[in-house]
Amino acid sequence: MKGEVSLGKEFTKGLWRENPVLVMLLGLCPTLAVTNSVKNALGMIGAVFFVLTCSSIMVSLIKKLVPPQVRIATYIVIIATFVTMADRFLAAYFPALSKALGPYVPLIVVNCIILGRQEAFASRHGVVASVADAVGMSLGFGIALMLLSSIREILGNGTWLGVPIVKGLFTPWQVMILPAGAFLALGVLVSMVRYFKNR
Template sequence: MRMWKEFIKGLWKENAVFRQLMGMCPTLAVTNAAINGLAMGLATLFVLVCSSVIIAIVKNYIPDKVRIPSFIVVIATFVTIADLFMAAFFPDIQKVLGLFIPLIVVNCLILGRAEAFASNNPVKYALMDALGMGVGFTWALTLLGIIREVLGMGSIFGIEVMGVNFTPWIIFILPPGAFITLGILLGIFNAFSKKKTSEASCH
């Protein structure tokens, strides 16, 4: 039961993007297309899961004085693997994401889960926490990418969906579009959460 709880919290209740506003650099920078958001989310998911498991395994052998540097070395190792894998098999996406893949090393989501959770819990819980947070981060970036791509280009994952008469709203694939889309989604989700809270309190 606890393992399921650790997984599901990252999908919504503690969602890194929509609830905690973590990892905003890649969230705002690479979500101008759905495929970019999905690719960045999956790369982050891979790094988060692998680093959390390793840190949970070796946490008792790491001296407190070098805890954070040790975590960063572990995280950087898996970021390098993810970057090289994408460069080998998905070079076009890797070029688009560019510097933001190496910057996963300093993503506060990754280091935050390593420090706050993986270093204080058994491996099985660290794994489920990382999976939940990673999947939550991935669906959030993909949703942002879908909305921005539909409004800015009239397509989803490169497939035209809006028809020939649609006039793209170019602003949505530009940096201001990221802030506009995220702000609207945060407003909707916050209103939905408040409504559910008020309904629960009434009952």
């Protein structure tokens, strides 16, 4: 392990200060695509958590064996392997969810958060620190997705995780669960985060 790495710090930085989605603006494709309902978002969060944590463990274990010239290719193969596992698992045990997420599960391979963490962190730190970093980043990704999907499902459908909660308060804004709503909600959310950070 390089120098003094505070595990707590590696863990919490992903939650807010370096939140991968809301601050670093990484991994936006799944963020926008699967947040039309909280259920889909939860499926995506689970898959990303699994892939990111397993890849980080793997990469930090073999970091001394990989020649620097082929490191990116190696990381991609490792990530693709875990993504295939997650994809097959969802298709076997949660067929409905797997169908709803469609090509976005295989597309975790090109999610910049995962490759970015391997290159920026796991390839330079020990296993324990890498796990702390990966879990923190996955939770940060989870927080962003839960925020966005809650906003979109409540406003767009009047439900949260399928439970109706705004009976008769207002007519659901259909547009929020359509693609346009994803962009609008994310735009407002990112601006709010920036406002509170710079205050």
